[in-house]
Amino acid sequence: MSELRxxxxxxxxNREGSAIILVVERDPHIRELESYFLNEAGFAxxxxxxxxxxxxxxRELQPDIIITEVLVxxxxxxxxxxxxxxxxxxxxxxxxxxxxxxxxxxxxxxGADAFLMKPLAEKRLVExxxxxxxxxxxxxxxxxxx
Amino acid sequence: xxxxxPRDVSPPADSFPRITTGNPQADEILGGGFPCNxxxxxMGQPGTGKTIFAxxxxxxxxxxxxxxxxxxxxxxPMSKVVGYVQRxxxxxxxxxxxxxxxxxxxxxxxxRGPTALTDWLADAIKTRSPKIIVIDSFRAIHDLAITTxxxxxxxxxxxxxxxxxxxxxxxxxxYTQDDIRRFxxxxxxxxxxxxxxxxxxxxxxxxLRVLKxxxxxxxxxxxxFRIGDGGLELYPRLxxxxxxxxxxxxxxxxxxxxxxxxKMVGGGFLAGSTTxxxxxxxxxxxxxxxxxxxxxxxxxxxxxYVNFQENPAQLRRAIANLGAxxxxxxxxxxxxxxxxxxxxxxxxxxxxxxxxxxxGTISRLVIDAIxxxxxxxxxxxxLHDYLYSLIQHFAARGVTTVLTMESGExxxxxxxxxxxxxxxxxxxxxxxxxxxxKVGHRTIRIVKMRGSAHERDxxxxxxxxxxxRIK
Numbered sequence: 001m002s003e004l005r006x007x008x009x010x011x012x013x014n015r016e017g018s019a020i021i022l023v024v025e026r027d028p029h030i031r032e033l034e035s036y037f038l039n040e041a042g043f044a045x046x047x048x049x050x051x052x053x054x055x056x057x058x059r060e061l062q063p064d065i066i067i068t069e070v071l072v073x074x075x076x077x078x079x080x081x082x083x084x085x086x087x088x089x090x091x092x093x094x095x096x097x098x099x100x101x102x103x104x105x106x107x108x109x110x111g112a113d114a115f116l117m118k119p120l121a122e123k124r125l126v127e128x129x130x131x132x133x134x135x136x137x138x139x140x141x142x143x144x145x146x
Numbered sequence: 147x148x149x150x151x152p153r154d155v156s157p158p159a160d161s162f163p164r165i166t167t168g169n170p171q172a173d174e175i176l177g178g179g180f181p182c183n184x185x186x187x188x189m190g191q192p193g194t195g196k197t198i199f200a201x202x203x204x205x206x207x208x209x210x211x212x213x214x215x216x217x218x219x220x221x222x223p224m225s226k227v228v229g230y231v232q233r234x235x236x237x238x239x240x241x242x243x244x245x246x247x248x249x250x251x252x253x254x255x256x257x258r259g260p261t262a263l264t265d266w267l268a269d270a271i272k273t274r275s276p277k278i279i280v281i282d283s284f285r286a287i288h289d290l291a292i293t294t295x296x297x298x299x300x301x302x303x304x305x306x307x308x309x310x311x312x313x314x315x316x317x318x319x320x321y322t323q324d325d326i327r328r329f330x331x332x333x334x335x336x337x338x339x340x341x342x343x344x345x346x347x348x349x350x351x352x353x354l355r356v357l358k359x360x361x362x363x364x365x366x367x368x369x370x371f372r373i374g375d376g377g378l379e380l381y382p383r384l385x386x387x388x389x390x391x392x393x394x395x396x397x398x399x400x401x402x403x404x405x406x407x408x409k410m411v412g413g414g415f416l417a418g419s420t421t422x423x424x425x426x427x428x429x430x431x432x433x434x435x436x437x438x439x440x441x442x443x444x445x446x447x448x449x450x451y452v453n454f455q456e457n458p459a460q461l462r463r464a465i466a467n468l469g470a471x472x473x474x475x476x477x478x479x480x481x482x483x484x485x486x487x488x489x490x491x492x493x494x495x496x497x498x499x500x501x502x503x504x505x506g507t508i509s510r511l512v513i514d515a516i517x518x519x520x521x522x523x524x525x526x527x528x529l530h531d532y533l534y535s536l537i538q539h540f541a542a543r544g545v546t547t548v549l550t551m552e553s554g555e556x557x558x559x560x561x562x563x564x565x566x567x568x569x570x571x572x573x574x575x576x577x578x579x580x581x582x583x584k585v586g587h588r589t590i591r592i593v594k595m596r597g598s599a600h601e602r603d604x605x606x607x608x609x610x611x612x613x614x615r616i617k
Binding site: 032119 | 268
């Protein structure tokens with residue numbers, strides 16, 4: 001299967017054999033940079049611009065990780081987190097809250113697996129994603145994409 | 147589901163990381179420096195020091211971990227920017243190329259318009275992970291013929307990329323005050339710093355002013371600076387201490403060096419008080435001030451004598467006339483600070499005095515004469531504010547101070563205190579006069595002695611071989 005390039009406008013980019021990441025973010029500049037850095041690191045990146053869209057895509061794609069901003073329309077990032085973590089079919093998905101808001105404890109209460117504060121720094125983002133994927137693998141949810 | 151404690155790899159939410167300007171005084175004015183991951187505008191007319199300010203900042207932040215980018219646009223040729231920076235002490239040639247990267251976008255902007263900058267910015271962020279980006283001049287991009295909509299889109303893109311990524315940006319430009327309302331970059335800026343140059347008599351004075359700093363306190367007002375080999379040398383505007391640094395009842399007396407005067411003021415000046423000695427030319431102000439200073443040395447107190455009147459040679463002579471050895475005085479803690487009234491820059495002299503006091507070892511201070519400071523000050527309100535703040539700092543630190551000031555005629559009345567602003571800020575007020583009719587007839591009057599009983603009658607005094615003596 002050939003490699004598809006990232007589509008910051010919301011489409012799917014995929015790489016055979018790589019972990020799938022669903023990014024929930026509405027800022028086009030952050031989407032562009034996140035897409036670039038995660039793709040460069042070898043991840044397949046998908047986008048959703050609001051919480052409800054993210055929920056639908058999560059069901060459809062079964063991503064390894066969801067990276068979500070808190071401030072997204074329709075269903076905010078923390079509500080999205082709670083919804084996913086209480087859904088037996090989706091709760092295995094790792095959630096990284098990546099926000100401009102300092103909501104570490106609220107993210108934890110919502111069930112997030114990791115929290116990262118903006119601005120985007122590619123090293124921190126990519127290392128965090130790699131670490132939580134590794135943790136997921138160790139915990140027995142490796143799947144065949146990691 | 148992973149049952150592990152969520153990882154938090156972010157910096158603490160309450161921390162407010164800063165980027166140093168490379169200049170401790172500028173950092174102090176900015177409350178610690180520019181906020182990290184911010185967009186900052188440095189504005190000012192050509193020749194005000196914007197480029198030097200930015201380059202000083204870059205070289206001080208070059209640590210080799212991530213590159214710092216300086217991009218020139220349409221007004222400032224890169225060759226000039228790079229060429230002149232070599233003259234400054236902070237320049238390190240080894241930093242060029244890897245740590246600090248200069249680029250010229252002039253041709254690309256002329257050819258493709260503002261898109262050339264946004265494309266460059268996105269690419270630089272993706273491929274070089276810059277820590278700091280300086281765009282010089284950002285204002286010049288407005289000179290490209292683009293519509294208002296295009297301008298807004300361009301600014302939105304620039305601000306979007308700069309805000310999204312972990313980078314601190316400086317947009318330099320020859321902006322005017324009117325531009326602040328006109329151009330949208332001022333709305334997205336986290337900090338706005340203005341550099342200005344104003345002609346004052348025969349010389350120019352430069353000022354730095356912070357117009358905006360989001361999320362942080364800063365020191366308002368004009369802060370004088372000059373450009374030296376080390377870049378900007380700043381003299382932050384002095385403000386009065388909010389809380390006394392040393393709050394204790396200072397009831398001890400500091401002998402004046404003139405026994406008769408001590409008797410008139412209740413045993414000497416109260417420690418930490420400020421005394422203004424005012425009087426006509428030749429009335430004996432400097433003699434009294436010198437005796438106060440020499441008495442300090444006799445009492446084992448370190449003394450700073452700030453002098454604008456006599457040059458060091460003249461002052462040595464005056465000290466010798468009072469029976470003291472100037473060289474020996476120095477070994478006992480007598481410091482002399484001389485500045486020619488012609489070259490006097492009020493900000494630098496006030497900061498120098500303040501730094502000496504801040505060091506904490508000075509107990510007595512003489513400023514002879516504040517009239518010279520007033521004459522050098524282009525702005526009398528500014529001088530007044532400075533002196534008021536200085537006096538508050540002296541009081542808070544227990545420094546006993548004597549100021550001298552030349553005043554107009556009037557034998558012994560407060561009416562002669564032509565400048566009430568200086569007299570009201572002093573705790574004590576002494577007026578000296580001499581009689582035009584009666585040669586050698588000098589008078590002294592204690593006009594005010596805050597918190598202390600004092601002689602109310604006009605006294606007579608003479609100046610002889612060992613200074614002033616109350617009759």
